[in-house]
Amino acid sequence: AQSVTQLGSHVSVSEGALVLLRCNYSSSVPPYLFWYVQYPNQGLQLLLKYTSAATLVKGINGFEAEFKKSETSFHLTKPSAHMSDAAEYFCAVSENYGGATNKLIFGTGTLLAVQP
Amino acid sequence: DAGVTQSPTHLIKTRGQQVTLRCSPKSGHDTVSWYQQALGQGPQFIFQYYEEEERQRGNFPDRFSGHQFPNYSSELNVNALLLGDSALYLCASSSQGPETQYFGPGTRLLVL
Numbered sequence: 001a002q003s004v005t006q007l008g009s010h011v012s013v014s015e016g017a018l019v020l021l022r023c024n025y026s027s028s029v030p031p032y033l034f035w036y037v038q039y040p041n042q043g044l045q046l047l048l049k050y051t052s053a054a055t056l057v058k059g060i061n062g063f064e065a066e067f068k069k070s071e072t073s074f075h076l077t078k079p080s081a082h083m084s085d086a087a088e089y090f091c092a093v094s095e096n097y098g099g100a101t102n103k104l105i106f107g108t109g110t111l112l113a114v115q116p
Numbered sequence: 117d118a119g120v121t122q123s124p125t126h127l128i129k130t131r132g133q134q135v136t137l138r139c140s141p142k143s144g145h146d147t148v149s150w151y152q153q154a155l156g157q158g159p160q161f162i163f164q165y166y167e168e169e170e171r172q173r174g175n176f177p178d179r180f181s182g183h184q185f186p187n188y189s190s191e192l193n194v195n196a197l198l199l200g201d202s203a204l205y206l207c208a209s210s211s212q213g214p215e216t217q218y219f220g221p222g223t224r225l226l227v228l
Contacts (some may be wrong), residue, residue, distance in 0.1 A: 002170075043220050046216055046218070104151075
């Protein structure tokens with residue numbers, strides 16, 4: 001069965017500091033991996049996705065993530081945090097069966113706080 | 117181009133009642149998935165509709181049912197509401213295939 005583990009339910013960084021949000025996955029087949037962001041009282045917005053092409057994936061708002069098969073990880077990074085990055089971040093996995101839209105399995109989320 | 121829309125935005129019901137939530141997918145999308153997000157948790161997959169049929173289902177009881185219409189819009193119905201059904205219900209749309217799912221703003225349901 002697939003699963004996602006997000007280490008650290010709360011992460012606090014200073015404005016301008018590196019953001020690192022951790023995600024490890026478990027999947028019996030090559031996975032598709034996603035990072036979504038959720039601002040208060042809103043739905044989920046896609047930041048970036050990995051679909052078996054380049055292992056380093058660049059997303060919106062300066063975020064990027066690297067797929068490391070040997071470590072079963074897909075950590076999210078941003079070189080310099082901005083106050084507007086404060087939100088909850090969810091890592092998700094779906095199985096790559098190629099033919100159908102598969103359900104997303106989400107982690108429990110990491111709440112990012114950015115201190116001035 | 118309108119994104120995924122959901123209605124209503126908020127809803128208050130009492131235990132035992134029934135509720136219907138609605139979702140209109142993004143233009144060009146034919147697949148709708150529903151997720152439940154309890155407070156402080158990640159979204160949990162309820163089910164997915166494609167070609168007016170339920171194609172995949174998560175670990176939710178039969179009290180949760182749905183429908184997809186010919187225009188690809190969808191409804192989520194929950195019968196015999198329990199306090200534990202209080203959550204944010206998210207609809208996501210996509211094209212069929214390993215495509216990105218785009219989420220709506222959600223419907224926040226409170227069961228008293």
